[in-house]
Structures are given as C-alpha cells and as structure tokens.
Amino acid sequence: MHRAFPDAAIYTSLYEPDATFPEFAECDITTSALQRFSSFRRYHRAAFPFLAPAFSRMRVTADIAICSSSGWAHGSRVSGRKIVLCHTPARWLYQPEQYLRGRGVGARLASASLRRPLLKWDQRAAQSVDRYLAVSTAVRDRIAAAYGIEAEVLHSPHAAHPGAHRTRPEGVADEFDLCVSRLLPYKNVDAIIQAYSTMPSLNLVVVGSGPDEARLKSLAGPSTRFLSEVPDEQLWWLYGNCRLLVAASYEDFGLTPLEAAAFGKPSVALRWGGFLDSVIEGETGIFFDVPDPHEIRAAVTEAGNQRWNEDSLRNQAELFSEEAFAARLNAIVNEMR
Structure with a gap:
C-alpha cells in the first residue's frame, strides 16, 4: 500500500x-x-x-x-x-x-x-x-x-517474483510438497503434518516459525523438514521447485496459493475464507472441506494425479498483482x- x-x-x-x-x-x-x-x-x-x-x-x-x-x-x-x-x-x-x-x-x-x-x-x-x-x-x-x-x-x-534470483536451501529433497505458514494453532499445520505422516513416500517442507513450532515438530515424521525464516531468494526457489502447495489455515485472504500460482504450481487448500477467492477449483487447485488429515491426504492424492496448466495458474496470479x-x-x- x-x-x-x-x-x-x-x-x-x-x-x-x-x-x-x-x-x-x-x-x-x-x-x-x-x-x-x-x-x-x-x-x-x-x-x-x-x-x-x-x-x-x-x-x-x-x-x-x-x-x-x-x-x-x-x-x-x-x-x-x-x-x-x-x-x-x-x-x-x-x-x-x-x-x-x-x-x-x-x-x-x-x-x-x-x-x-x-x-x-x-x-x-x-x-x-x-x-x-x-x-x-x-x-x-x-x-x-x-x-x-x-x-x-x-x-x-501477492509479492511473488518468479523472475528473481533463487537459492536452494540446504537439505531440501529434490521432490517435495510445500507448506508456508506461521506456526499458530488456527493455521492447522498439525493436520497437514499428520496427513503427510501417512504418506511417507512424499516429502513435505514447512516454512515458517511461531509458538506452535515445538509441538508440530513432535508430530512430524522423517519426511517432513522445517525451515524457519527463509530469505526471499530461498522462498522463491521453494515455490518454483515444489510439486504443490498445501494450505489448511483459516485465512481472511488466501495469499500463499497465489504465490504458488505465480510459479505455475497448484494448491491444495481449505474450502474456507479467502481461499475461495484465490483458488479456482480444478483449474488452480483442489479444495478439502475440513482441516482433517484424511481429507488433506485425499486432496493431495487427487492433485498429484491431475495435470495442471501452468499458463492458467500464472494468469490467475496476475489478477492479484x-x-x-x-x-x-x-x-x-x-x-x-
């Protein structure tokens, strides 16, 4: 502003x-x-x-x-x-x-x-x-x-810059899904972590910090990696190289799916609040109805089996420039x- x-x-x-x-x-x-x-x-x-x-x-x-x-x-x-x-x-x-x-x-x-x-x-x-x-x-x-x-x-x-310089964070797998969130209870990151603990073949990278961090780490399996505050060039790398973004929080405006879309990546998001504006179901992402590990797992599986049009994703992000x-x-x- x-x-x-x-x-x-x-x-x-x-x-x-x-x-x-x-x-x-x-x-x-x-x-x-x-x-x-x-x-x-x-x-x-x-x-x-x-x-x-x-x-x-x-x-x-x-x-x-x-x-x-x-x-x-x-x-x-x-x-x-x-x-x-x-x-x-x-x-x-x-x-x-x-x-x-x-x-x-x-x-x-x-x-x-x-x-x-x-x-x-x-x-x-x-x-x-x-x-x-x-x-x-x-x-x-x-x-x-x-x-x-x-x-x-x-x-x-959104403030994503796909053309900016990118740097790979240390210790991140070649293939991974991404969650970018403050680590607070209403963000429902615990439900995402629990969903991925039942999908050990999929890697999850969680970017963010907050008072819920210790509890969330205790829930995580070996395929989940936490990164606290990352500089923009590392965040852009993560968006550009992830398979998809997962967002389960109660958000007034769903920003992270737009940042992912700017890099041509789809989202799996809670059908609530601002995500209803920033995600087009079937075109830029898949919704789940409640922040429940079983629902998240089903939506992640569905998104992984779908072919996504990167131009459609980037066009959606451009509307929110x-x-x-x-x-x-x-x-x-x-x-x-």
Whole structure:
C-alpha cells in the first residue's frame, strides 16, 4: 500500500525497525504513545488492552486517510475522509473461539472481560468510516454481518517474483510438497503434518516459525523438514521447485496459493475464507472441506494425479498483482477527492 502512495505519511501503534521490512526506515512514521514502552514493541500482544484508546487518541491530518485494519486502525481520528482496507473485523470480537484456539486461560479471561467495551468501541469506529474495502469476498460478508456496511472487494496483492534470483536451501529433497505458514494453532499445520505422516513416500517442507513450532515438530515424521525464516531468494526457489502447495489455515485472504500460482504450481487448500477467492477449483487447485488429515491426504492424492496448466495458474496470479491493486486503490482515492 505504501508503494502505491510513496509520499504518504504512515501512522501506526508501534514501530520496531529490526522486526519489520527495511523499506520503512526511509518513511515518515508517526507512532502512538505506546511506542515509549519497549516491552510492547518486542511483544505487541501485551499492548492488547491499550490499543483501542491509543488509536482513539491518534489524530491524522489528511484530506484522505487509508487505514489498513484488522481490528484497530479504523478507530483513528481523521481530519478528512477515511477509507478502511479491512483484512477482517476483529477476530477476538466476532470469531473469538477461532482466535483463542490454543491460547491459555489468561488470554481467554482477558478477552472475555474486554469484549463488551471493545465491541462498543469497534462499532463506533466502523460508523466513522467513509468507505470500506474488503480484502476478500468472505471479509466483505463479515463486514456486512458485523456493521451492516456494504464493502467493495479489493484483493490484497501477492509479492511473488518468479523472475528473481533463487537459492536452494540446504537439505531440501529434490521432490517435495510445500507448506508456508506461521506456526499458530488456527493455521492447522498439525493436520497437514499428520496427513503427510501417512504418506511417507512424499516429502513435505514447512516454512515458517511461531509458538506452535515445538509441538508440530513432535508430530512430524522423517519426511517432513522445517525451515524457519527463509530469505526471499530461498522462498522463491521453494515455490518454483515444489510439486504443490498445501494450505489448511483459516485465512481472511488466501495469499500463499497465489504465490504458488505465480510459479505455475497448484494448491491444495481449505474450502474456507479467502481461499475461495484465490483458488479456482480444478483449474488452480483442489479444495478439502475440513482441516482433517484424511481429507488433506485425499486432496493431495487427487492433485498429484491431475495435470495442471501452468499458463492458467500464472494468469490467475496476475489478477492479484501489486500493479492491479495499486491502480484500483488510486482510482478509489481519486473518486473520494
């Protein structure tokens, strides 16, 4: 989004340069009062109870502000008109069981105690918005259900670069399937690992890190290899050389199948949320209905037996390019002037 408006100032709750993209170092960034607390910068979830008041006190002086929000940014005060690119209405308010899956008693109690005041705050914030954009059809429907607001779908772009330099990671088999995901309970990587443990002839590479990593490694068989954070050139190599991608998470927007498609690779994905927009069944991938190892195994087998058209896959990815996203977002801003 910043590349679409490179001269725009950025307002955010917290900014830790070493923990985000280096390109932001050259940007004009304004943070909330929470920035003063180093513990919040290192562990942003600790700031949860304070984010609503922090954004309520954030004043943005601009004719038009674009708020990229999955729970907080839409509450900022804007002198001009406010556009919200919504990744999802707050999960902790509208999908609490899914959001809190695998979390401890403390997190559940904190969420329950704050839910009522945060719900009131969220509803007020939503009504202050001049125009809502949703990153997927599923998110558009959630916005309508939560706020009674009709949103335009503006899909998030992928950032895959098939023509970029690629480097092979060490220890990766010649033939493998790929899973790219943060290692969190709702990502359902455990179901993928368990499915592949029943298919020992297939190699699985899991790219990602997160608090569920130790548990997932304990479930994995010898044909599953974990790679934590990999540089882009290694990720592009993995996409370009895998047989297929497997994605079982509850995603608001299904990004990884598009990255795979940019390299001409199909996906096996959960029939849910954003994947319904990013995967065309039978053309760019195969769906399974629930994140269950048996269903995943059946879908992987079906995908492996099908012949895929690489041109169709790449054409699908092109519809979600950064250029297409920037062009539509600029057009929306011009409509609002």
